[in-house]
Amino acid sequence: MKANSLDSNTSKKRPALRLVSTKELPREEWLQIRKQGIGSSDAAAAVGLNPYKSQLELWLEKTGRDAALPKADPLDEDSPMYWGTVLEPLVAWHYSRRAHKKVRRINAVLQHPEPELSWMLANIDREVTGADDVQILECKTAGINGARLWKEGVPEYVQLQVMHQLAVTGKAAADVAVLIGGQHLEIHRIERDDQMIARLIELERRFWHYVETDTPPPADGTASAEAALRSLYPEDNGQTVDFRSNAGLSAAFIELKALRQSIADKEKREAELKQILQQAMGDASRAEFTSGYVSWRKAKDSIGLDVAQLLQDKPYLQAKYPLLKPGARRFLVG
Secondary structure, eight states: OOOEEOOOOTTSSSOOEEEEEOTTOOHHHHHHHHTTSBOGGGHHHHTTOOSSOOHHHHHHHHTTOOTTSOOOOTTOTTSHHHHHHHHHHHHHHHHHHHHTOEEEOOOEEEEOSSGGGTTBEEOOSEEEESOSSOOEEEEEEEOTTGGGGGTTSSOHHHHHHHHHHHHHHOOSEEEEEEEETTTEEEEEEEEOOHHHHHHHHHHHHHHHHHHHTTOOOOOOSSHHHHHHHHHHSOSOOSOOOOOTTOHHHHHHHHHHHHHHHHHHHHHHHHHHHHHHHHHHHTTOSEEEETTEEEEOOOOOOOOOOOHHHHHHHOTHHHHHSOOOOOOOOOOOOO
């Protein structure tokens, strides 16, 4: 696919390339194009700094192994992604109004102009036009749960996303406009940092090497990596592998057993301390301390369904309404 140079004045360095127009591009085709490289929204995950996605999950996506992973539905009205898409034009409009700057869409997937960095791609929300101090606008929304990440400014994973955009486009600065809680708009300026960009490119190149060599990156202990491993290796083959001569894996096994024992010991002590306080409280609902309090209250009664009794009384229902629960691999330490 031939890429064309992005329009830019002569003072701009390394103008980005337009890899493909996205104006009428179906979403599925857009997702396939994203697999050709690391996009700006992939940057933090590629270097292991995305709080929501691990390197391993991103690798599954880029190598086409993500079919079994849960996918966000772009039409799900309970999804942050849905509202981010719906509110993006409003955020851009309010930014333009408050900052007194004109913005326009760039309906294209952009590509780094250097051939050795052609795997660096970017989608940009808006281009800021006619301004010397800023050239890119990134629109964000933060709901109830996400707002905490913005208390100290732009979260690291968003900073990396924007720095990736500046690297691809050669631009000098970007504004991040974030709508927090649906009614509070903040605007943050991110200036180009060539040292940070050089380090980001180095780390992204390492990740892309995993993709090019079809080598999975190491898991990082996150829930995302756990889901990726279950997707990558959903079933066992019944064979036994011998790791006794592998010093690194043997050390990991010994440490795992020690940690599990330590956790078990701490859980037992936690239960003992809790019971000491419960016994001392007796019938009381709350106990006060100089450093805090504990409460021990009865929850409201609730009504559930006694499935076991129902099937005993109406055994034919199980055959009429069967529910297959796929088995999952269990990790046991012996």
